[in-house]
Amino acid sequence: MADVGIDPVTKKRKQLTRTFDTLKEAKAEYARITNRRHEGTFIPLNKITVNEWLDRWLAMKAEDLEETTIYNYRITLDRVRGKLGHIRLQELTEEDVEAWMHWSLQYGRVRGKRAGTPLGVTSVDMSLARLKEALNRAVTRRLVSLNVAAHVSIPRRARKEERKTKQEVKPWNVQEVRTFVHGVKEERIYAPLLLSLMGLRPAEVCGLRWEDVDLENATITIANTRTMMGNRYVVEKDTKSMAGERDLPLPAPVLAALKAFKALQAKEQTALGEAYMLSGYILVHETGEPFTIKQLRRFVYRLMATLGLRRVRLSDARAACLTYLANKGVPDHILARWAGHSNVKTTKRWYIKPDVEDLREAATTWHGLHEDPTQACEKS
Incomplete structure (x- = not known):
């Protein structure tokens, strides 16, 4: 003893x-x-399983993270539980984690509670990242001596293979954005659609209230969002981050559209009387009931199909806006502020996606290298 x-x-x-x-x-x-x-390095024996520790870890994280984030964490870790959850935490090995990773890349996508098709590299990577984070905390709590997943990573070959087979959806180019804007001018929710093309997140568009709009000074305040968990439950909360809470000036076309939309809603309220729902949101149906983010997406996808445009996510429309601003020389710090990011690296990595036409000016500039050196001297 x-x-x-x-x-x-x-x-x-x-x-x-x-x-x-x-x-x-x-x-x-x-x-x-x-x-x-x-x-101080002794680790007492315990019978905690991986599932039991993940439950405890998620409960701890719930104190610091938003409800929607914890929901996403749970979905991400559910991919791990089936293969690893029953194993005692202290008996989990690097080989166990590697075996799960390779299995997921081949059969990890579950349909009707049955696995069979490959799970995407990004999905496996996210699950692996959350598992590593949970195991790091277990080390800190001295439940295990080391993080057995620390050095497990997606094989480069798997990443390359997915890039070959997975077609990346490119954001709209300038011409496609203009086609969409022109094609939806007569739509009832034209103003909220323009807000999306201003670069607002879909949840920010759905959460924007009339009290957040200053029509006299042509500004809006992004301070509230309406999103969904699992496309089932509406969740209203503050912005995604502190940087997400921001004031933006309204371009003239968006200001005019908002004024017209507010006047239209006043008429709709008069027509319905007490049956009209006074929700206070900008993006509402004729009855005053606010749109959900799911309804907004479906509505926009129908418009894309009607206009014969490529189907892109609303976040890709946001990327089109930010790419356009970047190409027009908007400074980095302004670009990050407009996007609601604390770091411009985030903006550039995920939202600035120039296409071949955006690079055309660079090709023209390169032409200077092809000049005859004697002619270049004469010009100088």
């Missing part, structure tokens, strides 16, 4: 009892445990 420290819950002294075949083995183990306890 060896003293292994104080139980953090009961505050009582904890003792570990082990049996060995020989006295020599028992003394050696006693010395090892005692030495590690004095060094």
Whole structure:
């Protein structure tokens, strides 16, 4: 029997009892445990499974993260639980994590509770990242001695293979944006559609209220969002980050559209009387009931199909706006502020996506390298 420290819950002294075949083995183990306890590196045995620890870890994270973020964490970690959840945390090995990763890349996509098709590299990567984060916390809590997933990563070959087969959806180019804007001018929600093309997130468009709009000074305040969990439950909350809360000036066409939309809603309210829902949101149906983000997406996709435009996500429309602003020389710090990012690196990495036509000016500039050196001297 060896003293292994104080139980953090009961505050009582904890003792570990082990049996060995020989006295020599028992003394050696006693010395090892005692030495590690004095060094602060001893990890007491426990029967916690991976699933049990993930539940505890998510409960801790819920104190710091938004409800929608925790929901996404749960969905992401559900991909791990089926293969690894039953294993005791202290018995989980790097080989277990690697086996799960390779299985997921081949069969991890579940349909009707049955696996069979490959799960995307990005999805597996996200699940692996959350697992690593949870295991890091387990190390800190001294439930395990090391993070067995720390050095597990998606093989480069798998990433290359997916890039070959997965077609990347490019944001709209300038001509496509103009076609959309011209094609939806007569739509009732023309003003909110322009807000999307200004670069607002879909949840920001759905969460924008008339109290957030200053028509006299042509500004809007982004401070509220309306999103959904699993396309089922509407969640209203503040912005995605502190940087997401921002004031933006309204371009003249958007200001005019908002004024017209407000006047239209006043007429709709008069027509319906007490049946009209006074929600306060900008993006509402004729009855005053606010759009959900799911309804907005479906409506926009129908418009894209009607106009014969490529179907892109609303976030890709946001990228089209930010790419256009970047190409027109808008400074980085202004661009990040407009997008609602604290770091322009985020804006550039995920939202600035120049196409071949955007690069045309660079090709023209390159032409200077092709000039005859004697002619270049004469010009100078």
